[in-house]
Amino acid sequence: MNVLNWIKKYINFVLFPIKCVICNKKSQNYICNNCKNYLKSIFKPKIVDSIRYELTCVSCFEYKNEIRDIIHKFKFKNCKDIALVLSDFLYLGIKKIFKDEKIDLVTFVPIFPSSQDDLKYNHSEILAKKVAKKLGKPIKNCLKKIYNNKKQHKLSFYERQKNVKNVYKSLENFKNKKILICDDIITTGSTLLECKTELEKSGAKVLCATVAFTVLDILDK
Numbered sequence: 001m002n003v004l005n006w007i008k009k010y011i012n013f014v015l016f017p018i019k020c021v022i023c024n025k026k027s028q029n030y031i032c033n034n035c036k037n038y039l040k041s042i043f044k045p046k047i048v049d050s051i052r053y054e055l056t057c058v059s060c061f062e063y064k065n066e067i068r069d070i071i072h073k074f075k076f077k078n079c080k081d082i083a084l085v086l087s088d089f090l091y092l093g094i095k096k097i098f099k100d101e102k103i104d105l106v107t108f109v110p111i112f113p114s115s116q117d118d119l120k121y122n123h124s125e126i127l128a129k130k131v132a133k134k135l136g137k138p139i140k141n142c143l144k145k146i147y148n149n150k151k152q153h154k155l156s157f158y159e160r161q162k163n164v165k166n167v168y169k170s171l172e173n174f175k176n177k178k179i180l181i182c183d184d185i186i187t188t189g190s191t192l193l194e195c196k197t198e199l200e201k202s203g204a205k206v207l208c209a210t211v212a213f214t215v216l217d218i219l220d221k
């Protein structure tokens, strides 16, 4: 880099500092080196317990401590830019674990139309769009949410399964398509399982990927 470019870059950095989307400290990039290194150190993509979930889902981080704070900030504090960081790791997890899978489409868990206003955005859709772009695959809205059911997080395992039953409807025929559903967290897997079941009814094969997974003794609840 020549001196002039270096000076320009420095002036830009001083006048218009970028802040790390996670810790909010001044940074050269949207995520500072400290935060990036920390996330790298706990990034351990794996297939989550498929017997419990009856689905094949890759997940990158255990949902606790900083990861819980980051996802909370992304979902509820209107920090959409955090999707840049989370989708980077989600993409790396998918590339590692699903390296032999031929994915045709990427999709997301839809939200009920009226609840979009309360949430401001569908976090699952934002993540899926970024992952699709990185994978070079089309993003498609494959499902519609036809009932506005209760929020899942306060319900028990069995209540969650009941609460999502028949809530999603496939929007078209997906015969012979392998679809990847992206979401932020897998807890009991009830929501993803219901989406998967509905897509399978219309002929698709389904894989799932989430940023984080929870470790719960859900069957005891």
Ligand SMILES: [Zn+2]
Pocket (backbone or CB within 6 Å): 020, 021, 022, 023, 024, 025, 031, 032, 033, 034, 035, 036
């Ligand atoms: Zn940071």
